[in-house]
Amino acid sequence: MYKHTTDGLRTLLNIPDNYQIFFLSSATEIWERIIQNCVEHTSFHCVNGSFSKRFYEFSGELGKKAFKEEAAFGKGFYPEKFEIPAETEAICLTQNETSSGVSMPVADINKIREKNKEALLFVDAVSSLPYPEFDFTKIDSTFFSVQKCFGLPAGLGVWILNDRVIEKAKQLEAKKVLTGTYHTISSILSKAKDNQTPETPNVWNIFLLGKVIEDMNKKGIATIRKETEVKADMLYNYIKDSNNFSFGVEDPAHRSKTTIVANTAIPAPEVNKKLEQFDLAVGSGYSSYKEKQIRIANFPAYSVEKTEELVNALKKTIG
Amino acid sequence: MYKHTTDGLRTLLNIPDNYQIFFLSSATEIWERIIQNCVEHTSFHCVNGSFSKRFYEFSGELGKKAFKEEAAFGKGFYPEKFEIPAETEAICLTQNETSSGVSMPVADINKIREKNKEALLFVDAVSSLPYPEFDFTKIDSTFFSVQKCFGLPAGLGVWILNDRVIEKAKQLEAKKVLTGTYHTISSILSKAKDNQTPETPNVWNIFLLGKVIEDMNKKGIATIRKETEVKADMLYNYIKDSNNFSFGVEDPAHRSKTTIVANTAIPAPEVNKKLEQFDLAVGSGYSSYKEKQIRIANFPAYSVEKTEELVNALKKTIG
Structure with missing residues (x-):
């Protein structure tokens, strides 16, 4: 089931081989695991609605320093109009703000990456994937929830992440930064290699997502x-x-x-x-x-x- | 749905009013949240199989000091034969070791509590509830997974916890101990009051659990x-x-x-x-x-x- 679903998603989104696909319980959990596993000191967030704001807050709640660029509700961002501090380890963008209907064009995400090549780039695409056609050479990670465009009951978050993200998580672990327990990236990865999860996951939704993706690939x-x-x-x-x-x-x-x-x-x-x-x-x-x-x-x-x-x-x- | 399921569970297990019922994504997650939210320095674990061992390890992985009393695979514990260090904040017992089939009699759990009244007492009953008839005046918290005795697909952990646990979590938050983000006890509690969750939960399983409990209460x-x-x-x-x-x-x-x-x-x-x-x-x-x-x-x-x-x-x- 795990393999059927991830294989189908690789085809659907044209995900390169150096990206892993993990199943977590919600996109909310993925926000937490990103900060825990990939940020030692500093994250940066574009905040223009309830969901991007919550992602930003998580960083502070986990004891990190979080920078933000803010836009009013209903407004978006212009990459040429703000600078991301050089010390930033993770840039967190919300591609589609479900609260306000503001979206960030893929071309703008790519521009942000061009100006900031060192930091990891995370793209919250909870309520837009599979619509946006990301250039995976320009982002390190994206994630979505199954209850939006995939039309399933809630309870599963899907996290797509590359070798740079895994490397960063390993560095943090080596430095004894507290990265969590069963859902550290290394723990999930060690199980994902055998198409398994460290805990008993939402099996029902993994199965159903595989079926929905099968239909989408047919179309x-x-x-x-x-x-x-x-x-x-x-x-x-x-x-x-x-x-x-x-x-x-x-x-x-x-x-x-x-x-x-x-x-x-x-x-x-x-x-x-x-x-x-x-x-x-x-x-x-x-x-x-x-x-x-x-x-x-x-x-x-x-x-x-x-x-x-x-x-x-x-x-x-x-x- | 939330209310129907929790009301049914209160009836089934005769849960007193000073206990809350929370929905998390797995019992594995509940282990993590217990340590994060209720342990500042020290936990104690009875370890006699893979699951109790993992619970014990979580404490160390989260930077706490974890004591353990160990028994060989297939062996249980005798409350009169071990002492729990006085500094222990949380006693973690596995009532039913799914790996070895060793169970801890409710009477023994009560004896452990009698000897250790200060520490919070957490009872992992993943694969035994609703069978054990706990004396809720003798434990502070218990939890289970829906894929065992409740016969549902995996993906939901149910956490029952009392006011002492909530009070301890509040103390830790006040001391600025890092207790997490969306699944801190205070965050879950603030939503649970309105029969909601801080994230999009496994709605399907909450619904189905309500139905199974309805059947169980009829029987x-x-x-x-x-x-x-x-x-x-x-x-x-x-x-x-x-x-x-x-x-x-x-x-x-x-x-x-x-x-x-x-x-x-x-x-x-x-x-x-x-x-x-x-x-x-x-x-x-x-x-x-x-x-x-x-x-x-x-x-x-x-x-x-x-x-x-x-x-x-x-x-x-x-x-």
Whole structure:
């Protein structure tokens, strides 16, 4: 099961041989293990929403020094506008902020790497993979959760990491930095070599993820990515023309293709009340934006036809 | 779902109100969180097999001083025969060693507590709960995994802990001891109050555990415990009379009711070959005992009739 799932994922995302694939219990756990295993003193974080903020906070909670570049909710980052301190050991980017729908273009991630070649680069792609086509020569690690684009019940985080990350973890262990117990990188790696885990994992989800990936590979990643863009265009075009909705993310370059966020004049629960007759629903805004925004999960599980149906229903009842 | 599952478990195990129920990803994770959250300097462990040994090792790996009382594989502990250092903050007992089938009687756990009232007492009951009837006034915490007696796929650890444990974790936090991030006791507790978790948990297993517990409560815990004893007696009586099998655990008081272990003259894989015709199988021994021992999971999912069937098949083909 382990091998079937990781082999399938290697094909789907075109992951090079010098990358390992680990199963953890959530992306939240992966944040913790990254800081524990790969940061002796200093991490750097781009913070523009609840999830990137939590990743940043973890570093401090684990006794490390965490730098941050902040952007307001709904705003993204411009690589040429900030500097990362030279002492940084780990750069932590959130490719897709699930809370605000702000996304970081792959080209910008690559620019950040070009300017900062020493530090390890970690990319949180919890709610966007398999959509973004990463250049794996420009990032050291990425990770995602199965309950977003892979459409499964929560409870599994998938961590993709290269030999540089493993080497850094080994250095920290050699220095007797406390890196954890069963989920140190070396402990997970020693089991992963035999397609096993150090603890009893979420076997059910590992199995199901393998099946979902099998389906995705049959469809082909190019088609999945193309369809994601077609559906995102349909939704954003509707928002642009709507009298009720407006873009949650101003800069078009930063608008997520998988997490479509719009400001709404009518409170979000009322939007859903109007959609009930069509047996359709959208997500509410995150936290304090609960009523003021809607979020539409543009995941591979939803077809182009289903998205068209949603747009038509919104046009009809809300305009 | 969270509330349904925890309410059911409270009824099933008769858990007092001053105990909380937390969902973690595995019992292995619970070992780590216990040491991180409740031990500033010193823990004490009874070690007599692979699992209790791993719990002991975690303490050292997290930079704490770990004392141990050791017994050989297949042997148990006698509370009057060892002393626990007065400085111990956490006493860690493995009520049921899944590797060797050695169990610690509840009465002995209570004796250990009587002699050591200050330290927190943690009881690993991964592969025995809901069978043991703990006196909750004599232990501070216990925990189990869902893939043993509850018959579910792995991926969920359930942690039961009282106000003394929570108080200790608060003290450590106040002292700025590094206790973790999302799975510090205070972080889990703040979410548990609203029947939530700090991360996206294994929702599927929380739901299914609720259903299994519902069934168990319908049957009644007294019946489940009685049946467990009846089935264990059947299996141990067979082992006593067998020409091929002998007791893996010498002292009858230490023989587990849920993990029946026997030495076998015929290698374990051959035992299973002979059982194939009946569509039955037993577990192999743990690690280096793989061929030399068999392990029979005497869990509530197996009926008295099924156990009788197994005993008859063993008698017929092996004797």
